[in-house]
Amino acid sequence: MRLFLVRKSLAIACLVALLGGTLPPPAGAQPVSYVNANLIGANFENASLQNLNFQNANLQRADLQGADLRGANLRGANLRGANLESASLQGANFRGATLSSASLQQANSQGTIFQDADLRGANLQSALLYGADLRGANLHKADLFGANLQTANLQNAKLVDANLAGTDLTGANMQGVQRVAVLIPPPVKHPVAKKVIAQAPVTKNVIAKATSSPAPAPTPVASPAVLAVRSAPAPTPSTTPRPGTTLLRLNANRVQFFYDRFLVEADGNVRIRTSNGMTMSGDTFSMDLKLNRFLLAGHVHMADAAGAQDGAALADFLEFDRIYFVPLTRESQSATGIPDRWTFVNGDFANPAKGRDMPGDTFYFPDLGDAKPYLVTTSAVIAAKSFVRFPGGRFDVGAGAGLYVPVPSYYVNFSADQHLGDNSLAGANYDATWEFAGSANAISALHFRYDTVNKTYMSFEQHLSGKKAYAVFSVNPLTRPSKFWALLLSDRPSARTQIRTFTQLHTFQFGLRSPLESQQVTTVQATQALSGSFLQANYQFENFSLLPLGCYQNHCTVPNHPSSLMIAGQTFDHPITPFFHGDTRLWAHITYGFGFQHDSLGLQTLGGVNYTTIWQHQLGFQIYMPDFKIGPDLNVATKYYAINASFDKQRQWNSAPHYIDTAQAKISVSKILDAHFLTYLDYSVQNVGDYYGSLQSTIYPGFTPVVNGIAFPGYEAFHGAATFRTLSLGLNYSNRGNFTFNLLARQHKDFPAPIPFFFQFAQPDVLGNSTVQNYLGQPPYDITADVRMRINPHMSIDIQRAYYFNYSNLRWSPQFVFQVMQ
């Protein structure tokens, strides 16, 4: 009976999860308590659950993402596999709770009580665990990457095999902690990794961190061993960052930019003017754009409206609004001044904090070694955390080779705004981008490109980006007759809504003369996130010709102007089974949609009827199982096989009386052999059927093709239902990204069977990617080899070629596919 109840509740939870989570968060009529409640798989996403009592509740796999659980009582609760990402857990009590395999990524757990909690395998990446009470907690295999555990109490906690990479344990109580040893997470527990662990320098480091005093001695480094290189961590003062973007206008005899390290180095007669009115001069300047700090050294003179001061060096930590200064004060009888140490806090130049200790690496220059600058010039405009613009100079076209050519201006954006990189260009074998103008919100760029179709050509791209919206406009290829003019717009009116449009105009024109062809397509896409699913509407209309009907120098117009609308939904991926065999379980989602296709000139003629509008609706689902591990030690990546499998099925009904079924099953077994090699065996079966009922033989009449005098009667059996079976064997070698080799051998056993010279061969794009799915007549065997090499710190070259075993007289793919990646 109990088993039945559990199963029933699981089934209900799965249904709830799949249909988007209908369990209402206790917002309106809040129950006083959820003590002992059965809330398996419940959806509390972003719910306000402050101070509620969940003691001993069953919250397995519950979705508590972004939930406010401050002060809640979760003592003894079962939260296995629950999603607590970005949840607010301050003051919550999880004493004795089960949180194994739960995700607490980026959760705010300041002062949260996890005493004796079971956190095995929990994801605590970037979690804020400052001052958390983790006494006796079991963190076996927990992922604490980047977590902040400052002053946390980990007394007697179990940290065996926990991932402590990037974890800050400053001031944490580590008394009685079991094995703070393994910093190398399981996937790299190959023999080499073990050797690294055996050397244990990292372990020492962490233990040193853990046992150091809460206020680490910030005095300048005492050992000469660290004098010559930057070696001490920068401070992270908890202060308000300087408002707005700081602009630095830099001039010097020689300004160098090291693109791979985002360093700007300047020497000789350095002058700096900042956007807040300060001017500085000195002999040498060094700025780390990513760390957002700069150093000015040698005969430093700084001045603003309030006064001026000379000194030996100045380091401005823009991120934290701290300026560390070594002045030469004239407060004594000395004629030349006496050195001192001043810290200007939050721009207060009138009241320096004198004598204050400084971070150890405050005045360190980066070790450039023999590195060649990417760009050499005499001035730069630097916007903190955003961009650097060089008004001119010479840049290295060889990207490390030292082949410098003059350039009138150069702009580099290094902000975290990905929309400034959102492009509307197709892939190319080689692309050298010259960003010749830009600001914090815009980039203008010319692309110098090569691909095997258009050969060498130029493209133009303009990016604009704001807080919630962005736009990209491009012309590509700019210097070829076949041009694509693209405009991409996106707006996010709210965090859960996004609207995007894409308009593309294709013209065939020489220069900007009257086009011989002109087509246009526009897509409007609106996405609305719901609590457990999302809806998306896509409307697309096309004009296959914008020119008056006719032919223009053999370029003839096509009169069609179809349109289509599809409103589709998809549930989130949800687990549909409990954990089995360790951390494995099945996941699933459902898709559904309805819409239409329309063309006033007709879409399909069936039974004498010309369909100008075809209504469509569709339903599908997908189930998958990631990483079912088999082997003697499931914690060592080289000692187990991983089985991954998926199955998806979809049916699309059309008002023109037919439906299309698509089903695909995939299973693979893979093994990591050592630090460099991995291999996998993959088998997939795809069934695609187009069903017309009594009209089946009319639409798909069987016939026997005769090619070069040879009859292929097997094709007679094909009546609209195809099966694609693919067995793949892959081998991958990787040497820390410097050299990668991939070998993929495939066997296709399809129905209908491939017939040489009968089926049209599907051409891959310029980068070797297949752009067509479900194509008939794939070669029975193929082998593809791919080699990728890093040729300098910021450039790789990728070469690929396939062999087809003489299918249709085709041995090798017609050409190598190569790509230069930067």
Place this chain on the structure above:
Amino acid sequence: MNRTAQIILSALLVFSIFSASVFQASAQAAIVTVTAQILDYEAGYVFFTSGDGFKVAPNVSVVDLKSGAPAGPPRPRQYGRVTFDATGIVTKIELTNAKLPADGDYGAIRKFVIALSTPAPNPDLAPQLNGSRCASVRPGKSVTLNITVQVPATTPLTDNVYMTTDQSGWNAQAYRLDRRDTLHYRVQLKLLSGTVMHVLFDRGSMQSVQLARNGIEQEPYPICIGDEDAQTFTQTVFNWADQQAGASIPIPQTMPTPYNPAPFPNLPPRPTPAP
């Protein structure tokens, strides 16, 4: 008497030799030499990149480290072997542009640092309540980063998966991942510790970039490279932007083809019957 005088003279001789060697040794011990990188040289002081300033003798010898020839005044970024006398005055600076290995007892010269104000603790360096997501690391160490991403089951076997980052100007094809199995791709990178990067995964263009679980665009993931020997970063891609249930935004530089009711794009035409 003569014998007594000889003994006394011998004793005095031994004492004087011993005293001379002891005094010479102690005089030598007072001279300290360290290597350091120069931050500044002005107003009678030389400053190291530790931020410390030291008094320089008026007749200081500034020479080239290799040749011993007189050199110009020290410049920032140069390395030097610096000699201090017993009173902490810099008497000799041997300069080079090449990086010098650390040498000498820096602790022995700390007492000679010239600073007007009394050292005071820095509250910024105390533990912080709301620190960065990435904890402090010791920068500059080469770290192997293993990135594994789980992709949707709908990802075609032959498709390439890439990682785009702010380190590469959001180039959609900056880092290509290698297929690990049906659902996973991976890449190994060698990065310097202290690097903070933001990443997203895509299938070759920003039109095929990953979406968040709720169908809205995914905020980039921050990765902080710590100072361990190796790190892993794992993520799950739930949706690709170009694989939504309805129509998707077209891939640039392709125009949609006319509506095809058949699910087979290269279905051969049936033969026309002979007349």
